[in-house]
Amino acid sequence: MDDEEARTRLLDAAEALFYADGIQAVGMDRIRTESGVPLKRLYRLYPAKESLVTAYLERRDRRWMTSLREAVSGAADPVPALFDWLADWFCEPDFRGCAFLNAYGELGPGGPAAVLDVVHRHKAELRSLLSDLAGPGEELLADQLLILVEGATVVAALDPGPAPARRAREVAQRLLDTRASAGG
Template sequence: MDDEEARTRLLDAAEALFYAEGIQAVGMDRIRAESGVPLKRLYRLFPAKEALVAGYLERRDRRWTGSLRAAVTAAPADPVAAVFDWLAAWFSEPGFRGCAFLNAYGELGAGGPAAVLDPVRRHKAELRALLADALPPGPDRGELAEQLLILVEGATAVAALAPGPEPARRAAATAAALLRAADGRAG
């Protein structure tokens, strides 16, 4: 097995275990056992657990944000509705356990290692930018993106407690009302 395959196997194991059980509940020896990568190679590729956690979050961000962006791009007539449709599908996936980034932040807190908290903050900034891009141009675009971010995060937190599409559907209805109100103010 070369380093790229070992890295992929380690990140696959880390993602499955950290997302399902939590970062602090899973040790490096468990990651080694699940991945089949020798401990010496694990520590050569990821010298500390925080490097592995950061790698897991960065990879998850690329995949998650890329998938959401593709859904929004594919729905030019109503990109905001596409956000909530995508969330409804995600909330219905087997094993859904909420937002990996908020889960990591919740476990580690504001004083956690920067190597881990930086990907969390970048992810939320990327999500905010994606939401702004989904909105029509206008003077309230930044404020509306912030409000949509709160709806997305709130729906995700509610769905973590009761998985299924309903939190996304309720948030979508709220987003539509918010956009209608903003359009009325602009007109």
């Protein structure tokens, strides 16, 4: 097994375990066992748990944002498409809410700086995408969409399924309709 395969196996195991059980509940030995990567190589590739958590969140961010961007960029009406994408995500069998909010909630504002940086960058990137969807000069609408996305995600974490995304989509549509009827 080369380093690239070891990295992939470690990140796959870390993502599954951290997302399902939490960052603090999962030790490096458990990741080693699940991945089949020797402990010495694990620590050579990721010298501290913080570096593995950071890499897991960075990889998840890239995959999540890429998938979301693809869903809205090809849609005739991107805001409803956003919430349809969320509804599909909320129905995934292993859905456990937002990995970034989970990490922040678990580690708190005093958590490892590198991990918190990934969390903040992810949320800024999501906010930027929503700003693009809202359009120029629509910063308030972008903030409202962000609250709807985050709120639906938290509600779905407690009660998985498409309903929170559908309700958030209805609210988003009302916001868009109100803005359209007001002329902006």
